[in-house]
Amino acid sequence: MTRRFFEKVALVTGGTSGIGEAIATRLAQEGATVIVLGRRQQVLDAAVRRIGHGATGYAADVSDPTSVQSAVRQVVAQHDRIDVLVANAGGGVHAPLGQIDPVLIDQQFATNVKGVIITAQEALPYMSAGGAIVIVGSTASMDSPAGMSVYSATKGALRPLVRSWLADTKGLGIRINIVRPGPTNTQALTDSFGENAEAAVKSLVEQSPLGRIGEPREIAAVAAFLASDDASYVNGIELFADGGISQY
Secondary structure: OOOOOOOOEEEEEOOOOHHHHHHHHHHHHOOOEEEEEEOOHHHHHHHHHHHOOOOEEEEOOOOOHHHHHHHHHHHHHHHOOOOEEEEOOOOOOOOOOOOOOHHHHHHHHHHHHHHHHHHHHHHHHHOOOOOEEEEEOOHHHOOOOOOOHHHHHHHHOHHHHHHHHHHHOOOOOOEEEEEEEOOEOOHHHHHHHHHHHHHHHHHHHHHOOOOOOEOHHHHHHHHHHHHOHHHOOOOOOEEEEOOOHHHO
8 A cells, every 4th residue: 555645634525435435544544644523423333443544533524514624623733734634424315306305405405415515615725725525526527327316416515625725725736526326335325325225226236337336445445546646647637436337
């Protein structure tokens, strides 16, 4: 394993499970000082132990500006800066048109869109030239599954955000990119399908040109590339990590 992130400070939101934890682990393995944010302290503490390599964590709700501000200030008080921000926190709920609960609309936009904005805005003043922001989106933004219209809309909103932020950050030397995972073998994916999980995953496997869904470590490798100096001239892109399913 390389040491691309030696002496780098990396903040990962939603880093307590699945793709977020895999990204935090990959960055830590490559030498980063990793701080993860999660809403539940007990779950956060367990994730930090699994990640290892000196990782730490702070309880924070990305949809709450005060909560994020407090966490970021704690990070900066301890480490002086943020070199890498991975905005991963997010989630979705299956609900077809006619059964969409307005409360769930607010919750998904609050985490998946508002949370990304708040986190990036709070971290930006503590980042400098050479810094990188990686936003975790989803292929649902262009291939919206049935019953996932709200989730897909939240992930689709990330593209115009980044396009505008490129202009807002011009001259700062900070790169902002999106990684868009396809179906990935996480507990969140299984839970989202409920009692239909086995059949749903089988269908996803059958649709994939590679004949399988992704693994969190594979998404983590792509995110780590975008966050690293290996991608020093890569800015403003959407990198699809989905085995080709969105192009098929």
